Amino acid sequence: LGYDRVALESFQLHRLLTAHWVHLDLKHAVLNGLGLILMWALFARDYTPWRWALIWLVSCLAVSAGLWWLSPEVEWYVGASGALHGVLAAGTVAHVRRRDLDGWILATFVILKLGYEQWQGALPFEASGLTISAAHLYGAIGGFVAALLVRSRPEPL
Numbered sequence: 001l002g003y004d005r006v007a008l009e010s011f012q013l014h015r016l017l018t019a020h021w022v023h024l025d026l027k028h029a030v031l032n033g034l035g036l037i038l039m040w041a042l043f044a045r046d047y048t049p050w051r052w053a054l055i056w057l058v059s060c061l062a063v064s065a066g067l068w069w070l071s072p073e074v075e076w077y078v079g080a081s082g083a084l085h086g087v088l089a090a091g092t093v094a095h096v097r098r099r100d101l102d103g104w105i106l107a108t109f110v111i112l113k114l115g116y117e118q119w120q121g122a123l124p125f126e127a128s129g130l131t132i133s134a135a136h137l138y139g140a141i142g143g144f145v146a147a148l149l150v151r152s153r154p155e156p157l
Helices: 005-009 026-046 049-071 081-097 100-119 134-151
Strands: none
Touching: 026 081, 049 081, 049 134, 081 100, 081 134, 100 134
């Protein structure tokens, strides 16, 4: 079910979405699950559930498309971290739109984290050698674009 370049060339297109639901192992799944809980705690009320579903979908497709066209050296990918970066970007956009102070703090963090990863590779606590930092960038771009296309709530519930 993972992103697999050879399988995608054989038109197994479901992998463009399913890759973001499967994981390397239990530790990987737990870390992504904790990331999802953190994103939920920070941003759940900023968009309606349907808009969050759209943001997740766009983020997943942005990761898959980015890997396909911009990172042809990546043969396989699994995990939700790219899409979670999309959620982080979309939530940050909602907070910046409301002019919340934490929005600018989050925006600075996201830019610095993505910049570090593109320059130096995975952060020290990430699975070195297995983390595809480009997926984080592609997911964040997807989440940012999706957030520009949908309205966030003017005030969280």
